[in-house]
Amino acid sequence: MHNSALTPPVPLPTASALAEILDRVRSRSPLVQCLTNIVVAPWTANVLLAAGAAPAMVDNPHEAASFAAVADGILVNLGTPTEETARAMRLTVAEAAESSTPWVLDPVAAGGLAWRTALAFDLLERNAPAIVRGNASEILALSGGRGGRGVDSSDSPEAALPAALDLARRSGTVVAVSGPVDHLTGGGSVVRIANGHPVMTRVTGVGCALGALMAATSGVTEDALLASAAATAILTVSADRAARTSALPGSFAVALLDELALLTPEGLEAEVALSAAAGASA
Template identity: 55%
Template sequence: MGAVSTPARPSAQQVADVRDAVAREHPLVQCLTNSVVTTITANVLLAAGAAPAMVDNPREAAQFARLASAVLVNVGTLDDERARAMALAAEAARGAGTPWVLDPVAVGGLAFRTSVARELLQHRPDVVRANASEVLGLEGSGTGGRGVDSTAGAEDALAAAHRLAERTGGVVAVSGEVDVLVHGGREVRVRGGSPLLTRTTGAGCALGALVAACTAAAGDPLLGAVTAHAHVALAAERAAARAGGPGSFAVAWVDELDAVDAAALRADVERGGRLA
C-alpha cells in the first residue's frame, strides 16, 4: 500500500486493507528483540503473513535495516553488543526511510536500558509500543513498573504519551485494559483482547513486531499500529473462547492470528466497540 491519510479513527475498510496487504505482501521485519521471545515473535509474524528475520548483530544490523520492510527494536534482554546493533539499525532505518518500532521493555527502573532507549529516540521511531509505566519511564515522568509489568494504567500515561509522540513525530501506543494510541494530537482506543495475553510470554513483544509489519504495509504508522492492535485483540478473544488455560491459549492465539483475515477484521470493526 502507498501512503494514506488516516482520520482520527481508521475505518473498518482501512483496517481490513492493511490486514490484506500484510497477508499479500509478506513484509520482511527485522527483529532485534530479546532472547526470551524470539520464537513467539517469529511465529506471530508468520501467522499474520509477514516474514521475520532475527538479524541482531552489529556487523549486519545496519545493512539489513536498509533492506527490510520494517525494523523492531526491543530492549528486553540487553547487553553492550545488542545495544550497539540496535543503535546502528535504528540509525540506518531512519536514513533509509524504513519504518521502525521501539519497544522499551522495563525502561524507567533500570539505568542502562533507560539510557539506551532514550538515546534511540534521537532516531525518531515511527511507533513506540509500551505499557504505561514504560511510557512514563521513557518520557521521564516516572520510574518504571515492576520489571516488565506496568504499575500504571494507560490513561495515567496519556499526557506523557502525547509529549513523547510530539518529540518523535511518531505514534505512541500504550497497552492496557484498553490500548490508547496517540499521534499528532489524535487518540484512538482499541478495546478487547483477553487477560490471558498477560500470562503468555512474549505476547506484547510479538505485538510490537506485528505493529512493524502493519506499519510497513499501511504506509501510515497510526493506521498500522491500530490494525495490529485490533488484529491481536480479536484473535485473543477467539483463542480464549476455546482455550483451557495459558498454555493452550498461546497455541490457539497463533492459530487465530492466522485465521483472522481481512474480512473477519473488517466485520469485527464494523460491529462497533473495537475502536473508539
C-alpha cells in the first residue's frame, strides 16, 4: 500500500526558480516541435524565438515521429486538426513515449466538437503528456463537461479547478488552466499566477503560444509544475509590460514579442505575482 507519509513533498515553484528556468531557456535554446494550428503557427514560432527557444513546425506524418526523437519538447495543439495532422499527432505522441520527450497537449475547443474531443482523449490514453494546457471550459470538457463556445471559455479557472485536480490525478499530468488568474496543478498542489492583461484575449494565438512555451520550459526541467508555471510567468509578465505602452491589439502583439525578448530572469523574479499552496483538494 502507498504510504503518503514516506513520500517527500513536491517542492512548490518559487519566483527565483521561475527565473532560473528562463535563464536555462536563454542559454540552452530548447528545440520545440510544434504540431499546431494554421491560424497561429507563425505567431507561435515568433513567441518561441523571442523567448529564446528554437521552433520547428514539423507536423506531417512522414517526419513528425522521427523529429520527436530529437526534440527537447513537443506541443500538440488541436486548433485545426485534419486527418493527416491527427495521424502525425498519434505517431508523435507514441514516439515521445519511446524517447521520453515531454509533450504538452492543448485541447483547443474540446467538448464543443466531438471529433477533436475524441482525439484529445485518444492522445491522453496513448501517452500522458507532461502538461495539459487549456482554458477552463476545455479542461472541464476533459472531465465530461460541455466545453465552451468554440475556442472561448464560458467558465472561470476557479470553477474548473476541481476538474483540473481530477484530471491531473487520473492522468498523472500537470494541468494548467488559463484565465485572468492562471491555476496550475499537479493534483496535490495549486499554483496561481495573477499576471496578464485583458488585451491578451484580443490577439489570436496567445494561449496557443503559451502551450509552446510550456513545451520549451519542459525541455529544460523535469519538474512539469515548475515548467508550466515558468512559461505562464514568462508570457504574462511580458504581457503586463507590453500593455503599459500598447493596450490595442495590433501594437500590443508587437510589443509582446519585444518584451519577451527583453525580459530578464531578474525582472521575472521581481514582477511575477505568484502564490502556491500544497495539499489542495477538490
